[in-house]
Amino acid sequence: MRALRLVSPGKIEIQDVPIPEIAPDEVLVRVGGAGLCHSDLHVLHAPEFPVLTLGHETSGWVASLGADVTGFAEGDPVLVYLVWACGRCRPCVEGRDNVCVNQGGRLGMPPCPGLGPDGGMAEFIKVKARYLEPLGALDVASAAPLADAGLTPMHAINGARHRLTPGATAVVVGVGGLGHMGLQILAATTGVRIIAVDSSEQKLDLAREHGAHETLLSDGGTAEAILAGTSGYGADAVFDFVGIQPTVDLATKVIAPDGALRFVGLGGGSFPYAADSLTTPLPWGVDVRRSYGGTRADQRQVLDLARLGAISVETKTYSLDDGVQAFTDLEAGQVPGRAVIVP
Ligand SMILES: [Zn+2]
Ligand SMILES: [Zn+2]
Structure with missing residues (x-):
């Protein structure tokens, strides 16, 4: 064969x-x-x-x-x-x-x-x-x-259900194979407001077709736009399907207190964790999951x-x-x- x-x-x-x-x-x-x-x-x-x-x-x-x-x-x-x-x-x-x-x-x-x-x-x-x-x-x-592409976003989303309540905001970073399925699963199974982020206008078109309420082209102003759209509080859940340094930075900058930070893409990005109040980039209560399969x-x-x-x-x-x-x-x-x- x-x-x-x-x-x-x-x-x-x-x-x-x-x-x-x-x-x-x-x-x-x-x-x-x-x-x-x-x-x-x-x-x-x-x-x-x-x-x-x-x-x-x-x-x-x-x-x-x-x-x-x-x-x-x-x-x-x-x-x-x-x-x-x-x-x-x-x-x-x-x-x-x-x-x-x-x-x-x-x-x-x-x-x-x-x-x-x-x-x-x-x-x-x-x-x-x-x-x-x-x-x-x-x-x-x-x-x-x-x-x-179906299974992996479902697992990441099922592990964040406690934050995916009506009125909450979820950010999907990367509208590729997994991302476009993650958007549909969020739209089909939750009442959250969904913001999709990608570096390609074509993929943001795909995001709008598959359930994103808002789309943002990733550039230097993406984090500020998400914060401005959530009264400065941030997003209750962020699903990073890319995992490169700029998307990890974005995820940590926009996650809300008690938010669910879900890293799925294996792009090699990282962020420093500090067990203090002065230097940590994370708000109180954030839980981070390295979601697999x-x-x-x-x-x-x-x-x-x-x-x-x-x-x-x-x-x-x-x-x-x-x-x-x-x-x-x-x-x-x-x-x-x-x-x-x-x-
Ligand atoms: Zn795979
Ligand atoms: Zn076993």
Whole structure:
């Protein structure tokens, strides 16, 4: 089969590889869609990374089942849940499988297809049956990004619900794949006023289509504009889907007292924390979360919202042969919503 493989730092290409053989508890999935994520770019440019098939947002149809698999039939449309946790440890049984003890531990993360095990940018992917979610009537190709671009904002938002009350203000920084889904989830599940921030006018247009009440082009005056629009008090929640230094600075400058500061994007920005009143940039009561992926329950909620028609992914599709071009377009910031490879 053909697969889009990371072959050396900075280099991806289409290769012919064997169709994976499945174990008794695994399913072979014929890929229907594989989304591209900024984390794929981080992997692509990492100084050292094993050779692997990329793609951690995967949907498709059951092609064959291992001997022990029940509950699925050939042809069933499925989504691949990306957190391959143990399912047995204390966090897992508490519903915090994204921070599994046994598969991830204190500073790691559970295995994720396309970032360790082979991912979905190929004609087939093998997956343990217990990591599959039935898609039902959802369109298979455009559902693929729900595995990360849907899941990850849902987790960040679910962890900030106590601040997302009617009358509150939420700021979404970065209207890319995750950001445009985060806006829709906020609009569909809360009564907050939503301000979207991006450096691209085109992406702010997308933000207005997907639930932003106000949009701000990020420039030197963004923080002042948000503060002015909240009587100087700040935003009750800030979701930073970018994480570069200017967006981290913006987030810490505009968060309100008791606010929920949620960092999702891995852009390498930082801020100093000081345990005093004189030098800390943060108001009292702010809670900061380094939000990773999402739980199985978050994934279900995303799928249910999509089935209701309350959220949907804006996709730009590419054939597998055009996969390298898709990466080039993503890197150039020229993909509105999510790029999806359809093999
Ligand atoms: Zn991702
Ligand atoms: Zn676990």
